Each structure stands twice: as structure tokens, then as C-alpha cells.
Amino acid sequence: MDFVLTEEQKMLQKMTRDFAREEVEPHVKEWEEQGGIPREVFDKMAKLGMLGATAPPEYGGSGMDHVSYHMMTEEIARACSSLRTAISVHISLCQTNIMKFGNEEQKKKYLVPLAKGEKLGAWALTEPNAGTDAANQQTRAKPEGDSYILNGTKMFISNGSVADVVIIFARLPGTERREGICSFILEKGMDGFYPGTVESNTKLGLRASPTAELVMEDCVVPKENLCGSEGQGWEIAMDILNHGRLSVAAGAVGVARASLEESIKFAKEREAFGRPIAKFQMISKMIAEMAMNVDAGRLLVLRAASLMDRGEDPTLAVSMAKLFTAEMAMKAADDAVQIHGGYGYSGEYVVERYFRDAKVCGIYEGTNQVQTLIIAREVLKD
Numbered sequence: 181m182d183f184v185l186t187e188e189q190k191m192l193q194k195m196t197r198d199f200a201r202e203e204v205e206p207h208v209k210e211w212e213e214q215g216g217i218p219r220e221v222f223d224k225m226a227k228l229g230m231l232g233a234t235a236p237p238e239y240g241g242s243g244m245d246h247v248s249y250h251m252m253t254e255e256i257a258r259a260c261s262s263l264r265t266a267i268s269v270h271i272s273l274c275q276t277n278i279m280k281f282g283n284e285e286q287k288k289k290y291l292v293p294l295a296k297g298e299k300l301g302a303w304a305l306t307e308p309n310a311g312t313d314a315a316n317q318q319t320r321a322k323p324e325g326d327s328y329i330l331n332g333t334k335m336f337i338s339n340g341s342v343a344d345v346v347i348i349f350a351r352l353p354g355t356e357r358r359e360g361i362c363s364f365i366l367e368k369g370m371d372g373f374y375p376g377t378v379e380s381n382t383k384l385g386l387r388a389s390p391t392a393e394l395v396m397e398d399c400v401v402p403k404e405n406l407c408g409s410e411g412q413g414w415e416i417a418m419d420i421l422n423h424g425r426l427s428v429a430a431g432a433v434g435v436a437r438a439s440l441e442e443s444i445k446f447a448k449e450r451e452a453f454g455r456p457i458a459k460f461q462m463i464s465k466m467i468a469e470m471a472m473n474v475d476a477g478r479l480l481v482l483r484a485a486s487l488m489d490r491g492e493d494p495t496l497a498v499s500m501a502k503l504f505t506a507e508m509a510m511k512a513a514d515d516a517v518q519i520h521g522g523y524g525y526s527g528e529y530v531v532e533r534y535f536r537d538a539k540v541c542g543i544y545e546g547t548n549q550v551q552t553l554i555i556a557r558e559v560l561k562d
């Protein structure tokens with residue numbers, strides 16, 4: 181894929197690959213057992229400028245283009261999908277929300293420490309009854325004097341229990357569906373704002389990523405923490421989801437590539453009937469398809485990232501990248517387990533983690549069904 185990358189992008193790719201190999205991969209098992217990633221890991225990434233990848237330098241970021249950022253995302257996901265999830269939420273969702281829709285004061289107060297990695301971000305749209313049907317927001321934001329009073333519960337929020345800054349979507353009284361939704365910037369420790377149940381190593385995959393409920397009980401949020409204008413929340417959420425979805429797609433390429441690389445290694449080493457299993461055509465076919473799909477997925481990610489960099493509407497390209505990579509990552513991880521036979525099913529080999537981690541790429545930030553609906557809508561429109 182080198183032919184599409186600049187020298188600078190290749191250097192960034194190498195730097196992230198080295199970091200992932202040395203500082204991430206050896207520790208993932210331990211992080212999964214602990215159900216979280218130590219903050220020192222984020223501190224190290226901050227020093228390398230990774231935590232403010234796309235934020236402009238004047239706001240403490242590295243000012244990367246989206247192609248560079250997603251080369252980085254793939255490398256992190258190649259080593260650890262839980263860490264990739266944390267970074268995607270921190271950068272693509274939380275920071276981009278403030279970068280694109282926040283005012284100057286909000287950027288100075290929140291974007292700068294987030295981009296520098298001094299604070300960790302999260303982004304909360306999903307509720308118990310508002311997942312795919314995100315317009316069914318039940319969290320309420322009642323204007324009162326110089327504040328809004330927030331009440332409601334968010335669910336399945338990545339980084340939810342560890343984030344310092346959280347974007348919360350809530351609706352104004354007397355509004356329905358897409359109208360009246362607002363995005364707010366909340367801070368850890370605000371009165372009436374706290375994490376509920378946290379799931380990390382109890383879920384199928386992403387076992388080092390804390391996924392939390394977030395509860396707001398008469399939480400007083402100052403009016404200056406409204407991000408964007410009143411009622412702009414739906415537009416904001418849909419815009420930001422394009423960014424989040426593309427980082428999931430880049431992450432899916434990373435897991436699929438990891439599945440491919442482990443499969444190649446194992447198929448060359450493992451012998452049956454007196455020869456390496458790579459010599460059997462049914463095994464080599466799985467590997468050939470994996471290699472082809474990883475490259476195709478990456479090209480779809482790079483196309484969508486280039487459209488973002490050029491300021492064009494990336495919606496169709498993003499949904500194609502997300503759907504294709506989510507499906508192909510699941511297939512690649514499945515085939516990787518198959519190639520490893522019984523060893524693939526045991527905790528001894530890393531491919532069982534890829535299998536567990538790949539699945540969520542087709543669920544969060546818009547399921548495979550939702551991406552299909554978006555692609556159909558976009559290609560069928562006049």
C-alpha cells in the first residue's frame with residue numbers, strides 16, 4: 181500500500197508500528213485480565229503526539245490528515261482493539277465534536293487538554309432505548325437560568341467510566357425525534373453525573389475497554405457547555421459518526437491484518453501429513469482471500485479518509501468502508517481460528533482474541549444493517 185503514502189505518512193506508520201509492537205502487544209493479555217488499560221500507556225502515546233492526531237497544532241494537536249491518522253489507527257488495532265477503541269472515541273468522536281462544533285472558549289478549555297492527552301474523552305449517544313433508533317433520545321435537558329438540568333441514562337459508552345470529558349446528547353422539553361436534540365460537554369465529577377454499571381472483561385470482546393452506563397440525575401450543566409446550537413444535536417451526531425465509523429473501519433483492517441499475519445506464520449510452521457499446512461490448497465485459499473480483503477478494506481478506508489481531507493461528503497465512502505471491513509474482519513478472524521485448529525480455540529494463541537474483538541466492528545457506531553441502509557439510500561437518491 182506504500183504507493184499511496186507520502187514519506188511522512190510512512191514514517192508515522194513505522195513509528196506507530198514500533199510503538200504498538202513494543203509498548204502494546206506484549207501487555208494486552210494482562211490488560212484484558214485487569215479489564216482496563218493503564219493511564220501510563222495513554223501518557224506515552226500523548227508524548228508521541230498520537231492523542232491529538234487530528235487536532236490543529238494551535239489547539240495542542242498534531243494536525244494530521246485523515247489518511248495519516250487512519251494508518252495510525254490500523255497499527256494500534258493490529259496490536260489491540262481495546263486501545264484502538266479508546267483512541268477512536270477520544271479523537272474521532274469527542275475531540276472532533278468540539279473541533280467542528282465547539283466555540284473558541286470550548287476549544288481552549290476542552291480540546292487543548294484532550295489533544296495533549298492530559299484528559300481522556302468519551303462520546304455518549306446510545307441509551308437503553310436509543311441505539312440504532314438514535315432519534316429516540318430520552319435524556320432530558322431542561323433550560324433553567326444559566327444552566328440546563330440533565331436527567332437520563334446513557335449506555336454502552338466506551339471510556340465511559342474513565343473519561344474526564346464526555347459529550348452527552350440530550351433533548352429539550354416538548355421536542356420529538358430529530359428536533360430539539362443538543363450536544364453538551366460534561367466533565368467527570370460534575371454533581372449528579374456518574375458511571376453506572378461498567379462492563380469490561382465480562383463482555384465478548386474488547387475486554388480491556390471499559391464500556392459504561394452514564395447516569396445524569398439533576399445534573400446542572402452551565403449554558404456555556406452547550407456544544408453547537410440548541411437543537412443542532414442530530415446534525416452533529418450524524419456528522420461525527422462518519423468520523424467514528426471510519427476509525428472503526430481502520431480498526432477492522434488492523435484486526436484482519438493481525439489475523440492474516442498470524443495465519444501465515446502458523447500455516448508455515450504447523451505440519452500435518454508430513455508437510456506444512458500452508459501447502460494444502462484449502463488453507464492457502466483462506467490466506468489468499470484474507471490478504472486480498474485486507475488490501476481492499478484498507479483502500480476503502482483510504483478513499484474515505486482522502487474525501488474527508490478534501491472536505492467532500494464522505495458518507496457513502498465511510499459506510500462502504502465500515503460495512504466491508506466489519507464483515508471481512510469477522511471472516512478473517514474466523515478463518516484464522518480455523519487455520520489454527522484447536523489451538524485457535526484455546527487462549528494460548530492470540531487469534532481467539534481477534535475473533536472476539538472483530539465482532540463489535542459490525543455493531544457499534546451503526547450496525548452492518550444500518551450501513552447497508554445508508555449505502556442503499558445514497559446510491560438510490562436522485
Ligand SMILES: Cc1cc2nc3c(=O)[nH]c(=O)nc-3n(C[C@H](O)[C@H](O)[C@H](O)COP(=O)(O)OP(=O)(O)OC[C@H]3O[C@@H](n4cnc5c(N)ncnc54)[C@H](O)[C@@H]3O)c2cc1C
Pocket residue numbers: 269303304305306308310311312313335336337338339386391540543544545546547548549550
Ligand atoms: C462495546 C461497545 C461499545 C460501544 N461504545 C459506544 C460509545 O462509546 N458511545 C455510544 O454512543 N454508543 C456506543 N455503543 C453503542 C452502539 O453504538 C449500539 O450498540 C449500536 O448502535 C446498536 O444499538 P443497539 O445495541 O441498541 O441495537 P438495536 O438498535 O436494538 O439493534 C438490534 C438489531 O436490530 C437491527 N436493526 C435495528 N433497526 C433496524 C432497521 N431499521 N433495519 C434493519 N435492522 C435494524 C440492528 O442492526 C441490530 O442487528 C457501544 C456498543 C458496544 C457493544
